[in-house]
Amino acid sequence: MAKQQQWNASDIDDQTGRTAVVTGANSGLGIATVDALARAGAHVVLAVRDVRRGEAAAGTVKDAKGSVEVRRLDLADLSSVREFAASWTGDLDLLINNAGVMNIPEARTKDGFEMQFGTNHLGHFALTNLLLPYVTDRVVTVASGAHKIPSSNHMHFDNLHLTGGAYSPMTAYSQSKLANLLFTLELQSRLASEGWPVRALAAHPGWAATNLQGHDASVVRRALMAVGNRFFAQDSKAGALPTLYAATQDLPGASYVGPDGFAEMRGGPTLVGRSAAASDPVSAVHLWRASEELTGVTFPQLSEAKAAL
Template identity: 40%
Template sequence: MITTGYGFDTTAMEVAQVADLAGRRAIVTGGASGIGVETVRALATAGAEVTIAARDVDAAQRVATSLIKATGNKRISVGKLDLSSQTSVKAFARNWDGPLHLLINNAGVMATPLTRTPEGWELQFATNHFGHFTLTLGLFNSLRAEGARVVNVSSSAHLMGAVEFDDIHYDHRPYDRWQAYGQSKTANILFGLEAGTRWASEGITMNALMPGSIATNLQRHLTQAELQERIRQSGAATTRRVKTPEQGAATTLVVATTPLLAGISGKYFEDCNEAAPATGDTHLRGVAPYAQDPEAAAQLWKVSEATLGF
């Protein structure tokens, strides 16, 4: 188990203060809101050149302008990226020029009503997994040139279920918005597990994390009553502790920068440390066994390649 000396209360800026990212280039998807903003702030403070990849370019530019002023780092820029659109993702990857040292796959959608992309894919899986899968593979040559790290922001919601390969997109089974979110977050973890197998010789590592329970725009598809009911059903009503966005971004910074993860892929972190296996008596804690299954990871990669045309 990898332990770092950090914990629940650690902030991203605390981690950034001991990280030297001078000369490093980073992309943060969803870097214009929530923990994405704090991730960009911390990376820029540590000296990185950061690109905010976001759907709303105007909002992202406002964030970039603010963070340039706050950090004194003028190398913060913006790129258009809509992860639900394969056309947008491919265009972003195609337009990237030069090496890439850190890819923070942070953006996502949560608990949406049943929505399908033009391809007929369920929106949460299409955005949270397929979008980042295409982006990461599209940036492969830039990543391999520098021995980069890919960081997938997953969630304790992965404990809600494995990837249902027989019906990923709810073509035949009743749609459950939380189950759909959960399987997309399981996919974020499995992605890193298989990447460790396939890319070990390329010098690229990929790991996943749970940022914590944070009030952000991610919950925009839920009423407060729906969110509270979900917390009650999960059994976490008496154990749930809410983090600030600054604390929520800390685990991302740890996974992106700690020397302890050099050459290591497929891990899942929470509260800045590697998570223990989930057990029945822990509420939304730990990593599920199906999210650490090499066969499921290999199957997900093959399904993703076949679906996306790689």
């Protein structure tokens, strides 16, 4: 029996007339996602912290049926998130929460949040809720298999910013990725409760060679990652396939997509499982409420907000 051909970016349906926002789109998985959607006909907004680098990345998208533009967004600064959302007009078919930082030395966002939790989760939490009245199809958030690491078998609700000596780069990263999945779970629950036809999904790239690994706080991990990126990892185009699959295929809300190969490290996109901690609706609600308190952003009254646009 012939092996079924792996789904790839050329299988994306025509995206002409659709608009997407991709955060962290100036390199790696982000620009690979932008390129594939633009080639399929979408208008794609690169939401990036460094506009100059964003423009350079946009210039690499060649021979696309669609179009690209660059707008500034710093997820580590809630004022920037609010400014980006306030400037938005018109329908937004796809919001792809792709940006992230990984395993960095301890740092704080402009608002005083632990940098990985603040950027990877809280910035996207605020952005999504502020843009949600404009979203017509789905929100895709990029998580990671790192959410299964033992240090993240629960959210550290008593110390979300890992202060007082509790910080370690991997604990902070894995907690932020667990938060991405709990966010997706509760967002889908709220959308369904409202009867709103927008879906929340998540994806992870497996082991993809990107520039994230080069910022690891550990010299040893950086060296190991460099070897792994060279000999074992997928390239960014392959790593972006789960995100693109989640963004364009007819999947149920709260679906989680990753590679179908060994340990979900590489391969074609398929539905994959979460850890028990990432499937806990009680934790999802608790995280949502904590995120609202920290950011000052709440789930919108969608019918009223849509009517006001």
